[in-house]
Amino acid sequence: MEASTNSVTQTVPSDDMDAVEIPIKRAIPQQMLVPCLNFPDQDEYVWRHEQGTVIEMDNEEKAMKRLNNKRLPFQAWPIAPIPGLTTAFSKSWLLLVKVPGGEAAEAFPSLADRFTIDMDSIIRRREGEFSLVRLAASRIANPYETIDADEVQRCAAFKVDVPRSWKVGDGPYQEMDLMATFQTASSISDTGSIALDPHKQQTIFVQFDANCLTFEAELAALRCLTVEHRLKEMAPSKLSLDAFKMLQNFSSPGWISVRNLHDEFPQLRNPCLRSHRVPRLIVEKFKAFNADHRAALEGLQSIPNSVYFVNGCPGAGKTEWNMVLAALIHSKRSPKSRRRHTPILFLVDINKAVDDAANRYYRLCQDAGLKRLRIIRMHSWPYEIRNSAKLNKGSDDIDAEPDFTKKFLTTASLAQHIETQRNPRQAPTLDEASWEYYELHKGDIFQGLCKLLTRMDEGEALGNEDWKALRRLVSLLYRAVLAQTDFVATTPVAAFGHFSKLFKPDLVVMDEAPHARELTSLIPIAFYSPLAWIFTGDVNQTRPFVKNDNKQSAERAGLQFNPFAEQLRTSIMARAAAVGAVNSKLLVNKRSFANLHRLPSKLFYDGQMSSGYDEASLYPPSTMYLKGYLEKLGGVKDVGENRLVVRLQGGKEQKLRESFWNPAHHDWVVKQVRLLLQDESFDTMTGSGKGTILIATPYSTSVRQYHASVKTWPEEWQDRVEVLTVDKAQGNEADVVFLDLVRTERPGFMDDPQRLNVAISRARQAEVIVMHPCMTFRRVAGGRRIRSKYLSEIWDDAVASGRLATL
Template sequence: HGPPGTGKTRTLAEFVAKAVARGERVLACAASNAAVDNLAERLVERGLVVVRLGHPARVSPAVEAHGLDAQVAASDDYALARGWIAEAHALRLTLDKRWRRRAISYAERRAGFAEVRRLLRDARAHLAGLKDAIVARAQVVCATAAGADSDLLAEAEFDWVALDEATQAVDPIALVALLRAPRAVLAGDPCQLPPTVIDPRAAAAGLGRSFFERLAEAAPCASRLLTVEYRMPRELLGFPSAQHYGGRLEADPSVAERRLSDLGVLPDPLRPEPWCFLDTAGKGWDETRLGDDPSLCNPEQAARVAAEVERLLARGLPASEVGVICAYSAQVRLLRERLARWVSEGLEISSVDGFQGREKEAVVVDLVRSNPEARVGFLQDTRRTNVALTRARRFLLVVGDSATLAPHPYYAALLAAADAAGAYLSAWADDAPPFADAEG
């Protein structure tokens, strides 16, 4: 069980390396291509013989050379298959050309195309043999959990399955991978994003609860919590640790005192570090829907968030080190328009899902919701908020409406934590940020 910043993927990679050192073979999987690539990259760094299955278009550049197709193309024997394919295409063109001229008989044409088919069949068989050989000599095969059912692995045997981001895989997908070996190790965090389940009936029937959670509940002795995190200072860690992990997490000394000033960023006395909550209550910045877009946005709050981002950038922080996380996709689109110039320079604006497993030096979280009825929608799933609050390495700014949020215990606790830390700010008290010129 790996909470944010505790290095669960690194730990899983080390486990795989130890298994390989014992002469064991591992199938390393995750629910998403990005997570598979991240794990594969760490395995390659450890000098393991890795092959990454999957379409080349879905494989990241960092591990592209370790993809199956890339390894086939780099093989000395690949030229033989290419020669047969080229010969087949050349013969087909010649046959077509001569047939149009009526220079060959029907029987000769049939015989020629039979030769074309033989050449292509031999090439396919040769390539299949190359792929089988590459997979067979790999110490670790990396694939998505769904991809573990590939025909390429039909005869493959493994001692272990290592499943990363296991809490994001629905049971049927997780089991595709887990059934490929007699032993398995799973890494994930049930306090972060759950599996994506579209059908509410399936969710109600339990499909949204991962195999990882079921296993941890049925056999708690098989679960280990990583308790030291290496991402954020202790003040940023305090609230997530208390709310989601029983207060058991601690910041490693190497990060416990992290601040933006360590990077040479100008100080801002009106924005306490390492985190603060900017309260928009009473501003009348109500959530809305634009046109036919079913997603919610908050244009006036988006304007304030944009100003806060520019305030950060004006202090000397590179755009590529700042992330903006929005609770709703319509707000993401609004902010990308408002901050288009900075997006082109590396500023990242995304939904909570887009930031899972990611981190930035500074993060601005826009909670969006503001309405008289105190409706918070899927912010009720505090696992999503946990992800948003744990992406920053040095500075976190949360923007939200306390009047909408405070009736809900989790957000009331967040506001209380901000107040206790001297990190509570009102948007009323600071309508004219001094860092107005982000080019300065």
């Protein structure tokens, strides 16, 4: 299996010693390695994960270059300069940019990305022709999210730094405000004139920084836990090392120490006791817990080496359990703690989920009366990584003192010059929380910072010493805010490095843990020493993302084959589940009505997933209406569950841009969605209002085609419809799901159990699966056809239950 082609050398770095090259005799395999579930040998663990990550990092850089070369266009409107951010070298501008759908959405910057932009237009002046290219940019929160203009609200906002001086021919540099050529408002505070005028629209192209911070953070965590450290303060804690040893080899974990969180937080034993003074809303939520939820809470009395795994099925309330646990802990100070508060670090490996978690907890605490808690969300950390800070170098650049100045000044300027209020039901970002804290204390402890900002507002150019003072004072401000923060929601990568020195949590929770690569999950283990690390998620739904599957796909994509890909796709939590090391399971589905839980339970949970509703509650009026809708749609009688499989005659897959779509499927689904949106009896299950629809499909080309159709519909329809690839659908749900499986010749990659589980567990009330019978077979060596494992069961189940319609 391990046929060699080339030897490799490993450079072993650490925080406190020079990198030393050590030759490694092991060769890179030429065949995919079967993933290990336990690692008795730490060298094997390091070799697989380090080499696999290095290859993945190389492939990510290649993919990023290819993405940059595509030069996908985006529609932008330069609004006006951002006051107070002009330096001797550049002026900062605010741009609004339309958030695209389809393929372009994959290439659109997030709040954590590093990138530059190129303006397509050429500026012609009497001094000559000028191009605005390679402009340093960052995505910031849209300051106009609350103004009464839907198009503007839905835009992304970029801060773009434009040089002030430009070279004119062979002559000297001259100061010119070139971006002013495209200015669309008199100032950023002129909210009355903020509009997306098509005549003033500019086309921009984004170029991403190829710096792979995620992989740097992963490898730093691995090195931290496996390399000898000469300086004690640079080494991980004994708690971290014991946890890491257990995580490597669940079958022989070594020394086991048991943590009892109920001793640390007595209110966990019985939150209903009045002496604990737990807010009524939190007590009510605790009382609503089912037996699985309570068992998971009781399991916190015996946590081996402070690591606790909670695996939960779709709709089991995993995040709700996390939220209630955090609120219970925050309800009463620990009698064993010397601190006045109990900081909690909540990690999710997806930026949108960071916002969702922080906002959800913020609203819960507001409603429960826990309003003194400081809850913040954080998408990124201000790492200043030079190009020299690459693999096999020390971590000095990454671990350097962060500079918050740019983000703080941007937040301050927008807050001062745009008369919009932050949404009171959303958690503030770290920058917003710091600005609000400064506003509260600028007359006392931050008088020095106030004087500097006043001078800047008056147009004074600060000298070097003043800038150093500004940076120091802003750093003190952020340190003060983090020292008083109770709950931070962020990504593992943002939590890596210097942040761990400023925020010391008593509890680390990592939600959607099976989505994260093993080394991503090691980041909180390596750099934090809490009372407990809690990992939650569903190993039957999500897997970590790795660039390629096999040699052929790697070669087609121009990437390096990664023989460690299957190991990287196996998360820590998946390994734990495979060897029976998961501490607790949540197997009651509260999302799905109308028996929609039955099929995924049968296929992926050994029949153990049950419904959270009794027979009388499975079919509320809106769900019963959709039962009749499905029966009429498919011409079938009395469906036993609200799931219909549809075969469309004449449908045929088409390949486009290395992906697929099915025009006949597309047209039929679009027609049905339009009709359902117009149906006045189609109601939602999540409160009052009209029903929502999710169109899910495995292929990006199919998604682009659906996006193109949906964009032509009225806004009120678009607000009720979401179009996602199956791989992006995790964490989303809708009243009705249309699942277009596209293929008509073979199953493609949809016979994967995790992927298919996600696909058929998103619906609350009804599901329509559009598929072709050829997906029930796959070809093996020699051209022989055999039954696909899971897709054939979906088809056979529909046939046996009379829920197959041929149209």
